[in-house]
Amino acid sequence: MIVEENHDWSQIKGSSSAPYINNTLLAMGGYATNDFNTVGGTVIHPSLPNYLTLEAGTNFGITDDNGPSSHVLTTTQHLVTLLKNAGRTWNGYFENVNGTDCPQGGESAPDSWSGLIINGNFAIRHDPFPYFADTGNGDPANAYCIAHTHQMQQLQIDLAANTVAQYNFIVPNTCDDGHDTCAGADPIQYTDKWLSTHVPVILNSAAYKNNGLVIITWDEGTSGPIGLIVLSPLAKTNYVSTVAYTHSSIVRSVEEILSVSPLLNEAANKNDLADFF
Numbered sequence: 436m437i438v439e440e441n442h443d444w445s446q447i448k449g450s451s452s453a454p455y456i457n458n459t460l461l462a463m464g465g466y467a468t469n470d471f472n473t474v475g476g477t478v479i480h481p482s483l484p485n486y487l488t489l490e491a492g493t494n495f496g497i498t499d500d501n502g503p504s505s506h507v508l509t510t511t512q513h514l515v516t517l518l519k520n521a522g523r524t525w526n527g528y529f530e531n532v533n534g535t536d537c538p539q540g541g542e543s544a545p546d547s548w549s550g551l552i553i554n555g556n557f558a559i560r561h562d563p564f565p566y567f568a569d570t571g572n573g574d575p576a577n578a579y580c581i582a583h584t585h586q587m588q589q590l591q592i593d594l595a596a597n598t599v600a601q602y603n604f605i606v607p608n609t610c611d612d613g614h615d616t617c618a619g620a621d622p623i624q625y626t627d628k629w630l631s632t633h634v635p636v637i638l639n640s641a642a643y644k645n646n647g648l649v650i651i652t653w654d655e656g657t658s659g660p661i662g663l664i665v666l667s668p669l670a671k672t673n674y675v676s677t678v679a680y681t682h683s684s685i686v687r688s689v690e691e692i693l694s695v696s697p698l699l700n701e702a703a704n705k706n707d708l709a710d711f712f
Contacts, residue, residue: 436650436685437605437634438489438561439626440482440614443656444468444663452623455631456664460651463638464666465674465711470652471659473681474701478659482614483560485654485682490514490563492683492700500560503539503573511569514686515583515602517695524600527564530587530608531557537571537580538562558614561606561654587633594640601693605633613653634666644668648692650685650708665711678710 447453448466472478472485474494479485483501484494491513497506515525532538538559564580565571571580585593587607593599610617613626630651637643651664663680683701688708690698697703 436489436603436652436689437607437630438486438612439607439651439653439662440561440609440612441655442613442623442626442653442662443658444470444653444660446656447623447626447653447662450623452621453627455627455634460630460634460664460666462673464649464664465671465676466665467663467676467678467680468660469677470661470663470680470684472653472655472661474683478655480655481560482558482654483563483566486561486563487566488682488701489652489654489685490567492686492698492702492705502559503565503571506566507568507573508566509568511567512697512699513563513567513570514689514695514699515564515604516567516569517690517699518602518693521693521695523602523693523695525602525604526583526585526593526600527562527604527606528585528587528590529557529562529606530611532562532584532586534584534586534589535581536575537565537577538584539565539573539575556608557606558609561609561612564604590633591636594636594642597641599640599642602689638666650688652682652685665708667712670711674711676710678706680708681705684708 479494481500484497487494518525571577607629609615610625611629613622616622646669649666653661683705686699687702
């Protein structure tokens with residue numbers, strides 16, 4: 436799963452700033468036209484509630500971007516803990532984390548592939564795991580959190596060695612995810628360039644070729660719908676899905692694919708991504 440930032444799908448589809456997305460990725464897989472970042476039928480903002488929903492099928496009523504010390508969630512009913520309990524493996528890869536602690540705020544560290552320009556920082560609001568007591572607990576020394584929090588270049592290493600986990604949560608920094616306007620450039624260009632550099636490495640890996648799945652989503656837009664792109668050797672190509680989706684649809688699909696339960700919060704009553712296959 437790759438999470439991008441803050442654009443409606445109408446800003447991405449057909450944009451001259453996104454040639455890789457429009458000319459390459461969409462022909463390789465499928466995309467949704469009816470995906471909204473809602474909980475309880477209401478579009479949620481800002482970033483943190485959306486990332487929590489991608490992890491647990493709900494935002495737990497949180498409507499701000501405060502750090503883990505403000506929101507320590509004690510529930511164990513969230514995706515990566517269900518995966519752990521079922522013997523499944525998971526990892527998070529975050530551009531510009533330092534890789535030596537459990538993130539609690541902004542960090543800045545050299546962290547790139549192929550000389551890709553990095554001007555932005557890691558944002559804690561884009562990493563849901565430290566907010567949960569069992570995967571971070573607001574503690575920078577939390578060993579379990581540290582063991583599952585990796586710099587972006589580690590993903591390239593793990594793909595090459597075929598040691599990636601079964602579930603991988605991948606987040607660019609705040610330039611490359613399209614959140615910020617960096618160096619005066621169009622944020623969509625940053626997103627497209629980042630994807631054009633990193634996604635081919637994933638698609639060329641043994642993990643992907645062995646019936647893997649890449650989901651690219653945006654956390655939120657202004658009014659929606661937001662982008663959702665699905666790539667897999669098992670998926671339809673050049674496909675447009677009009678099925679109604681939310682972030683919880685992704686949660687449901689990951690649970691179904693990796694055989695974990697119970698379905699988390701709104702994942703229990705949202706469509707899964709079966710239409711793409």
